[in-house]
Amino acid sequence: xxxxxxxxxxxxxxxxxxxxxxxxxxxxxxxxxxxxxxxxxxxxxxxxxxxxxxxxxxxxxxxxxxxxxxxxxxxxxxxxxxxxxxxxxxxxxxxxxxxxxxxxxxxxxxxxxxxx
Amino acid sequence: xxxxxxxxxxxxxxxxxxxxxxxxxxxxxxxxxxxxxxxxxxxxxxxxxxxxxxxxxxxxxxxxxxxxxxxxxxxxxxxxxxxxxxxxxxxxxxxxxxxxxxxxxxxxxxxxxxxxx
Numbered sequence: 001x002x003x004x005x006x007x008x009x010x011x012x013x014x015x016x017x018x019x020x021x022x023x024x025x026x027x028x029x030x031x032x033x034x035x036x037x038x039x040x041x042x043x044x045x046x047x048x049x050x051x052x053x054x055x056x057x058x059x060x061x062x063x064x065x066x067x068x069x070x071x072x073x074x075x076x077x078x079x080x081x082x083x084x085x086x087x088x089x090x091x092x093x094x095x096x097x098x099x100x101x102x103x104x105x106x107x108x109x110x111x112x113x114x115x116x
Numbered sequence: 117x118x119x120x121x122x123x124x125x126x127x128x129x130x131x132x133x134x135x136x137x138x139x140x141x142x143x144x145x146x147x148x149x150x151x152x153x154x155x156x157x158x159x160x161x162x163x164x165x166x167x168x169x170x171x172x173x174x175x176x177x178x179x180x181x182x183x184x185x186x187x188x189x190x191x192x193x194x195x196x197x198x199x200x201x202x203x204x205x206x207x208x209x210x211x212x213x214x215x216x217x218x219x220x221x222x223x224x225x226x227x228x229x230x231x232x233x
Contacts, residue, residue: 033220040125042206042223043160058220090159092221105221107160 002027004108006091012114013081021076021111023091030096032074033058033105034066036087043090049074050096081115088112118143118209122224129197130232137192137227139181139207148210149190150221151181155203163205166190177201202231 004025013019025032033048035058045058049068063085065077074093078085091108119142129135141147151163164175171183181192190207207224 035221035223040225042120042122042225043208043221044223045220048220104162104165109159 002106004091004093004106006089006108006111008111009109010112012116014116015082016080019078019081019113021078021089021091021113023074023076023108024072025074025091025093025106026072027093027095027106028071029093029106030071031105032068032091032093034064034074034076035090035092036060036085037090037110038087046076046089081113083115086113086115118147118211118220118222120207120209120222120224122205122207122227124227125225126228126230128230128232131199132196135192135194135197135201135229137205137207137229139190139192139224140188141190141207141209142188143209143211146185149181149183150208150210151175151179151190151192152206152208152223153177153203154206154226160206163192197229197231199231199233202229204228 007022030051034046035043037043044060046064047058047066049055052068052071055066089111092105094105121140123138149166152160153163154160163179164173166173166183174180179194183190204226206226208221211220
């Protein structure tokens with residue numbers, strides 16, 4: 001089954017304790033992205049990657065890191081989490097856009113993170 | 117920069133009534149437009165999308181949306197709402213290839229739909 005998976009689905013941690021949220025897709029997609037969802041703000045893009053070893057900042061990258069060493073995986077790293085990073089996080093992937101086309105982004109189930 | 121506004125934070129309708137959720141966008145060219153639905157505790161599911169051509173697009177679950185360039189709008193409609201439609205709905209605009217915002221989706225704030233029996 002084609003899917004985007006995220007782990008863990010729920011995480012409660014404390015300020016300053018490094019954590020990683022994993023994201024994996026089995027559709028051989030080139031493009032992957034991380035979003036955070038906050039009430040009243042919709043989803044905002046944190047980082048995206050157009051292919052292996054190619055990443056760039058989205059709208060709200062502060063406090064986050066990403067890496068793309070393999071095509072299927074795109075982990076989100078919080079080196080020193082703070083309470084304002086408490087949020088619902090979504091990973092998404094799609095095939096690379098060519099010309100004037102656009103490919104649908106597929107979303108993972110989300111990771112609910114609470115930083116105390 | 118692209119942006120999306122959903123003016124209604126919360127809408128309540130009765131089951132069987134018609135529905136229209138508003139979406140206004142800002143983008144420098146012809147946009148890619150999307151509506152997603154998020155049921156409680158679930159991820160996002162694509163309802164429908166507009167890339168080009170016919171401005172009235174049909175989606176899943178009986179939803180449709182109309183692209184109106186003159187009004188910069190992409191409103192979502194359904195003629196008869198079912199209780200299972202209760203969810204949060206997001207409008208999004210996507211950047212076309214070639215720009216610095218390649219592949220980026222910009223979402224609106226979301227509209228929560230409550231359906232009364």
